[in-house]
Amino acid sequence: GRKGVVVVDLPKDVLEADVTEDDMTRVLQLEGYKPTTKANIKQIKKAVKIIQESKKPVILAGGGVILSDAANELFEFAKLSNIAVATSLMGKGSIPEDHELSLGLLGMHGLESTNNTVTDCDCLIAIGCRFSDRTTGKVSEFAPNATKIHIDIDPAEIGKNVPIDVPIVGDAKITLQTLIDEYKTDNTNWTSEVVEKRKSYVPKMNFNTLPLKPQEAIKEIMEAITPTTIVSTDVGQNQMWMAHYFKTKNPRTFISSGGLGTMGYGLPAAIGAQVAKPEENVLAICGDGGFQMVSQELATIHEYDLPIVTCILNNRYLGMVAQWQVLYYENRISQTKLAPTPDFVKLAESYGVNGVRVEKPGELKETIQNALKQREATVIDITIDPDELLPMVPPGEKITKIVGEYKVEE
Numbered sequence: 377g378r379k380g381v382v383v384v385d386l387p388k389d390v391l392e393a394d395v396t397e398d399d400m401t402r403v404l405q406l407e408g409y410k411p412t413t414k415a416n417i418k419q420i421k422k423a424v425k426i427i428q429e430s431k432k433p434v435i436l437a438g439g440g441v442i443l444s445d446a447a448n449e450l451f452e453f454a455k456l457s458n459i460a461v462a463t464s465l466m467g468k469g470s471i472p473e474d475h476e477l478s479l480g481l482l483g484m485h486g487l488e489s490t491n492n493t494v495t496d497c498d499c500l501i502a503i504g505c506r507f508s509d510r511t512t513g514k515v516s517e518f519a520p521n522a523t524k525i526h527i528d529i530d531p532a533e534i535g536k537n538v539p540i541d542v543p544i545v546g547d548a549k550i551t552l553q554t555l556i557d558e559y560k561t562d563n564t565n566w567t568s569e570v571v572e573k574r575k576s577y578v579p580k581m582n583f584n585t586l587p588l589k590p591q592e593a594i595k596e597i598m599e600a601i602t603p604t605t606i607v608s609t610d611v612g613q614n615q616m617w618m619a620h621y622f623k624t625k626n627p628r629t630f631i632s633s634g635g636l637g638t639m640g641y642g643l644p645a646a647i648g649a650q651v652a653k654p655e656e657n658v659l660a661i662c663g664d665g666g667f668q669m670v671s672q673e674l675a676t677i678h679e680y681d682l683p684i685v686t687c688i689l690n691n692r693y694l695g696m697v698a699q700w701q702v703l704y705y706e707n708r709i710s711q712t713k714l715a716p717t718p719d720f721v722k723l724a725e726s727y728g729v730n731g732v733r734v735e736k737p738g739e740l741k742e743t744i745q746n747a748l749k750q751r752e753a754t755v756i757d758i759t760i761d762p763d764e765l766l767p768m769v770p771p772g773e774k775i776t777k778i779v780g781e782y783k784v785e786e
Contacts (some may be wrong), residue, residue: 377411378530379443411529415546415554423501423525423542424558430499430523432566433459436482436511439466439634440504440528440548447471447627449552450503456559458567459501462490464511465619466634467504473623476571483511484769485616488782489577491775493570494519503527504548507537508635509771517774527551579621580783584737587761590614590689591783592737594621597659597687600744604629605657606649610642610666613695616766618661640669643686647673650682657685657748664690664717671718674727674755683751685744686724691762692717699765703779724755735759 427433441450447470454461454477461471462479471478479490494500500522505511512518515538525542526534534543544551583589594617601607603625609615609632624630631649633641646660667688677684698712721731730752734740740758747754767780 412545413547413550415544415551419544420554420558426523427499428562432497433499434494434497435459435461436500436502436505437461437467437470438464438505441467441470442627444548446549446552449549453552453556460567460570462494464505469624469627469630472625481619485620488778489574495776497522499523501525506533513769513775514773578785580785587759590617590760590764591621593740593758596741600741607659608642608645610662611637611639612663614661614663614689639666643670643673646684650684660684660686662688663695664688665694674729677753678728682753684753685747686755688720688757689760690757691760693762720755720757730754733757
């Protein structure tokens with residue numbers, strides 16, 4: 377069924393009860409919970425017909441694609457049908473973001489070109505996506521001219537937030553494979569036009585300025601790592617800058633708390649990833665606010681000798697809240713300026729972890745590469761411009777109404 381966190385509450389008498397080997401090996405059947413994994417073939421055939429007749433189709437991939445290990449099937453279907461793929465935050469990595477069929481992030485913090493494309497489409501194929509408000513914006517104006525096909529293993533999600541024309545209940549991997557089997561190649565749609573138009577919306581990432589721009593920092597992070605490097609993010613501006621600018625090549629290499637909005641998530645998530653994948657390189661991308669909530673986990677990193685590289689995008693603010701104060705509350709900054717900010721280099725060293733400060737363009741790439749080569753835990757304090765804001769859609773507005781200056785490559 378639907379994968380995700382499960383809370384098991386064990387009362388004290390259960391914890392103290394005797395358990396035999398037979399108790400432990402018994403197969404448990406949960407009455408009433410028999411999820412549908414194989415979708416209705418009639419619904420799939422109906423969806424195929426609509427997709428092939430559409431002129432402006434778009435795929436929206438959510439976290440369900442990652443959870444069902446359906447990234448390969450998604451990519452195969454996208455190439456077969458010649459349909460571009462937008463992703464939700466949790467769907468990031470379900471398609472290589474350097475491929476021309478990748479549209480990138482959709483929604484409140486999404487790319488302008490992606491938001492415009494989804495708004496103009498006539499057929500939206502959503503897979504493993506719950507249509508959160510951060511993805512849709514104003515629901516009544518979300519893909520207003522599109523026939524909406526929704527594939528999800530959880531029937532409760534279908535039609536919950538967005539009215540759906542063709543509901544398909546089933547596992548994403550199995551359903552996508554059936555779609556591939558049923559689909560007849562027909563590449564006559566607007567995708568070549570979408571791809572060409574998107575080239576004029578390439579976000580600017582090259583900045584030779586002081587203070588360091590977060591876009592430049594993310595560019596250097598991408599240059600320093602490989603496609604299999606696991607990256608976790610905290611919550612706030614650092615998370616959205618990464619979601620917007622960082623190109624993920626493989627599933628399960630971009631780890632974020634998504635809709636939970638858990639400040640302090642980045643560092644412990646990196647610890648979990650490093651323990652699970654001890655031979656892989658792991659980076660934690662944190663804000664200075666979120667990092668201070670969990671900085672004591674540097675003790676865990678040191679104790680277990682975990683070679684995690686922690687990049688603190690340090691703008692001396694609780695950045696996302698400050699951004700809302702600037703954009704929507706007439707620049708009334710209240711309780712979001714972090715002063716004094718700790719010396720994160722000395723803090724790292726006090727835990728027996730390497731500490732480095734980066735302030736200029738060109739320094740971060742080499743610093744990360746050296747840390748990864750040495751395979752030693754390192755905290756990199758990156759001084760970035762506190763005034764840099766990522767354009768965003770105001771809450772409750774349609775996703776084409778973007779506030780803030782959008783910088784593109786010249």
